[in-house]
Amino acid sequence: MDEALIPNGVQRCSPKTFFLWMLVWLALISWGLVSAFLCFYKGLNQTNMNHYFAFGLWIVFDLSLIALGAGAFFTGFLAHVIGNVFIYPFVKNLKTIVNAAVVIGFICYSGAIAMLGVDIGQPLRGWFIFWHANVHSMLTEVSFCITVYLGVLTIEYLPLIFSNRKLDKIPELNIFGDSLHHLVALFAAAGTFLSFFHQGSLGGMFGVLFGRPFAFRQGFFIWPWTFFLFIHSSIAAGPSFTLLCVWITQKVTGKTLVQKSVFTLLAKISGWLLATYIILKILDTIGWAYGVVPRAGLSFMDFYQGFYGVWLIIAEIGVFGIIPAIILITPQLRERNGLLVIGAAMNVIGIVFNRFVFSIQTLAVPVMPFDTFMSYLPTWQEWGIALGTVGYGILLFSLSYRYLSLFPQEAELNPVTIFGQVVKDFGVIKRG
Amino acid sequence: MKKRDSAKGARYGMVIDLDRCTGCGTCTIACAAENNVSVLYDESDKTRNINWLKIYMLTNGKAFPHTEVVYLPRPCMQCGNPPCVPVCPATATTNDSDDGIVSQIYTRCIGCRYCMAACPYHARDFNWFDPAFPKGMDRYLSPEVSPRMRGVVEKCSFCHHRLMSAKSKAYFEGRRDLREDEYIPACVEACPTQAITFGDLNNPKHRVSELIKNPSAFRLLERLGTEPKVYYLTTKDWMRRMADNYLQGESKKEGNRPEKKNG
Numbered sequence: 180m181d182e183a184l185i186p187n188g189v190q191r192c193s194p195k196t197f198f199l200w201m202l203v204w205l206a207l208i209s210w211g212l213v214s215a216f217l218c219f220y221k222g223l224n225q226t227n228m229n230h231y232f233a234f235g236l237w238i239v240f241d242l243s244l245i246a247l248g249a250g251a252f253f254t255g256f257l258a259h260v261i262g263n264v265f266i267y268p269f270v271k272n273l274k275t276i277v278n279a280a281v282v283i284g285f286i287c288y289s290g291a292i293a294m295l296g297v298d299i300g301q302p303l304r305g306w307f308i309f310w311h312a313n314v315h316s317m318l319t320e321v322s323f324c325i326t327v328y329l330g331v332l333t334i335e336y337l338p339l340i341f342s343n344r345k346l347d348k349i350p351e352l353n354i355f356g357d358s359l360h361h362l363v364a365l366f367a368a369a370g371t372f373l374s375f376f377h378q379g380s381l382g383g384m385f386g387v388l389f390g391r392p393f394a395f396r397q398g399f400f401i402w403p404w405t406f407f408l409f410i411h412s413s414i415a416a417g418p419s420f421t422l423l424c425v426w427i428t429q430k431v432t433g434k435t436l437v438q439k440s441v442f443t444l445l446a447k448i449s450g451w452l453l454a455t456y457i458i459l460k461i462l463d464t465i466g467w468a469y470g471v472v473p474r475a476g477l478s479f480m481d482f483y484q485g486f487y488g489v490w491l492i493i494a495e496i497g498v499f500g501i502i503p504a505i506i507l508i509t510p511q512l513r514e515r516n517g518l519l520v521i522g523a524a525m526n527v528i529g530i531v532f533n534r535f536v537f538s539i540q541t542l543a544v545p546v547m548p549f550d551t552f553m554s555y556l557p558t559w560q561e562w563g564i565a566l567g568t569v570g571y572g573i574l575l576f577s578l579s580y581r582y583l584s585l586f587p588q589e590a591e592l593n594p595v596t597i598f599g600q601v602v603k604d605f606g607v608i609k610r611g
Numbered sequence: 612m613k614k615r616d617s618a619k620g621a622r623y624g625m626v627i628d629l630d631r632c633t634g635c636g637t638c639t640i641a642c643a644a645e646n647n648v649s650v651l652y653d654e655s656d657k658t659r660n661i662n663w664l665k666i667y668m669l670t671n672g673k674a675f676p677h678t679e680v681v682y683l684p685r686p687c688m689q690c691g692n693p694p695c696v697p698v699c700p701a702t703a704t705t706n707d708s709d710d711g712i713v714s715q716i717y718t719r720c721i722g723c724r725y726c727m728a729a730c731p732y733h734a735r736d737f738n739w740f741d742p743a744f745p746k747g748m749d750r751y752l753s754p755e756v757s758p759r760m761r762g763v764v765e766k767c768s769f770c771h772h773r774l775m776s777a778k779s780k781a782y783f784e785g786r787r788d789l790r791e792d793e794y795i796p797a798c799v800e801a802c803p804t805q806a807i808t809f810g811d812l813n814n815p816k817h818r819v820s821e822l823i824k825n826p827s828a829f830r831l832l833e834r835l836g837t838e839p840k841v842y843y844l845t846t847k848d849w850m851r852r853m854a855d856n857y858l859q860g861e862s863k864k865e866g867n868r869p870e871k872k873n874g
């Protein structure tokens with residue numbers, strides 16, 4: 180049915196199977212759309228956020244998605260900028276995964292922006308951030324950079340879309356896509372610049388809250404330490420997330436899409452970045468515990484109570500920080516397929532923990548001595564929007580995988596043979 | 612952290628004598644009526660209702676007969692170094708350098724709630740619901756203050772519209788300065804025990820500028836450096852200590868920062 184759209188030389192499942200697969204994600208998206216409708220129509224009372232929890236599940240998802248989407252800019256930066264400009268051939272290998280990283284990045288950023296659109300109380304006034312911009316606000320910087328960067332990701336995504344077998348035949352699109360493609364290194368560099376700033380500003384958003392000793396950090400010039408730590412952690416976890424997504428795609432499709440060496444290279448880069456990040460994070464935590472905390476008249480344990488106990492810091496830094504760092508930097512460990520994936524997954528979970536702690540625990544901890552610890556559980560509408568975004572991501576990635584050449588090595592690694600002959604121009608193979 | 616010179620002109624502030632406050636709640640009612648504060652269907656939900664001036668009931672934690680109770684009214688502290696202002700991405704909240712009042716521009720607020728995360732006093736409320744007023748009450752709305760729409764943040768403004776009226780009146784009478792009694796917020800006016808004194812902290816003729824020199828005057832969470840312009844008075848030591856966080860064995864004196872004059 181859709182053979183004409185499927186890239187040359189690769190095999191895809193039957194349209195029926197694909198349709199059933201898509202149904203699952205369409206169901207999640209529908210849940211998200213119903214929830215979004217309710218939030219727009221009835222207001223944010225559909226959530227369990229309140230005056231204490233001004234931020235909730237969506238901000239945790241937003242921060243996590245943006246951190247994990249960092250794989251796009253960082254892989255692009257390594258492959259196109261470091262690989263081309265500085266001619267480090269080993270990173271050029273990453274070009275085989277860069278398309279997938281761009282699509283994942285696009286999904287993460289567009290999903291995050293869509294969620295923010297529901298999260299703000301007056302969505303129609305979203306543009307006020309640009310019109311009445313307050314240059315002192317980290318949130319202004321975040322908004323500017325993620326909007327522009329989504330533009331960059333779109334520009335990086337378009338040539339991929341235009342390279343689709345059918346669209347490629349339209350000369351205008353072909354030329355347009357080609358010209359964009361030639362500028363890829365430039366966009367990768369612009370993306371890197373923008374990403375550094377918004378990843379940092381997201382951390383800065385919390386680090387500047389001097390009324391909240393749990394989040395507040397001193398820093399360098401106007402940037403609190405969280406600014407730098409958020410950049411560092413995003414480039415540590417982003418490649419792991421890209422790796423994980425590609426690995427899952429391999430499992431689902433039952434194919435080898437990139438060489439193992441690419442996985443181990445990503446894991447190695449991710450691992451070393453995570454290891455250095457964890458060292459800095461530990462130093463930052465010690466500095467905070469002996470600086471900001473006593474200056475505010477508080478002790479370390481004042482911040483860890485009830486559900487938001489010390490287990491969070493042990494989980495974030497110890498279990499999902501130090502352990503994956505060791506797995507990913509040790510060659511013998513990361514060479515083992517299972518451990519490589521476990522290490523990457525733990526790295527990703529660690530970063531989600533970190534973003535959760537900064538956005539939710541910051542608000543749960545009382546500042547006035549006579550206030551109490553608060554707790555919060557999201558409503559089905561909040562889950563709907565968060566999981567709907569996940570559904571959207573999987574749906575768009577599945578479509579991209581099916582119809583675009585996400586993995587340049589796929590045909591080579593999975594030759595389609597009929598009667599012992601390798602078939603180059605082969606669309607769909609019907610199964611069952 | 613960088614301190615802002617928030618008030619070159621007047622620096623309006625409040626001194627609340629906690630020993631006089633009986634916790635009757637008249638100030639909150641007066642505030643709500645004056646500022647068209649909307650009512651929730653379920654007002655018992657204190658984590659979502661709109662309340663510009665919240666009264667906390669605090670006790671010394673001792674058993675009867677040594678129990679002591681203090682009622683602590685908490686308006687917006689109108690911080691001299693407000694954590695909420697620099698974070699707002701849409702410049703919807705500003706620190707007015709003419710009077711030191713932290714304003715909120717409802718029609719510009721996008722409802723991102725970043726300012727609420729920044730304020731350690733929980734002085735900011737978000738409109739989770741459409742504003743509603745019980746039947747008949749809508750006829751008593753004040754024309755001086757715009758009601759707020761769903762999806763924006765609001766907070767105590769020190770009845771800023773009263774300052775505007777007082778200034779206009781003075782202008783027409785050819786005066787530049789306001790008399791002490793010309794501009795006072797609704798809560799101050801309504802308090803039956805006259806527990807709240809209001810005025811320009813920079814003006815030595817105003818009573819507040821004297822009252823804040825009282826050794827038992829204190830502010831909430833002074834250590835954070837927010838420089839609140841709402842002061843409290845009490846003779847109760849435990850209450851003064853409860854106004855901020857202290858490490859074990861740390862005395863109140865060690866913990867507190869000296870007041871920053873222009874904060």
Ligand code: SF4
Pocket residue numbers: 686687688689690693694695696713729730731732733734735766837
């Ligand atoms: S009390 Fe809160 S809302 Fe009021 S000025 Fe200070 S930080 Fe801002």
Ligand code: SF4
Pocket residue numbers: 698699700701702703704719720721722723724725726727763764
């Ligand atoms: S909720 Fe409104 S006032 Fe508060 S930071 Fe956002 S835009 Fe500014």
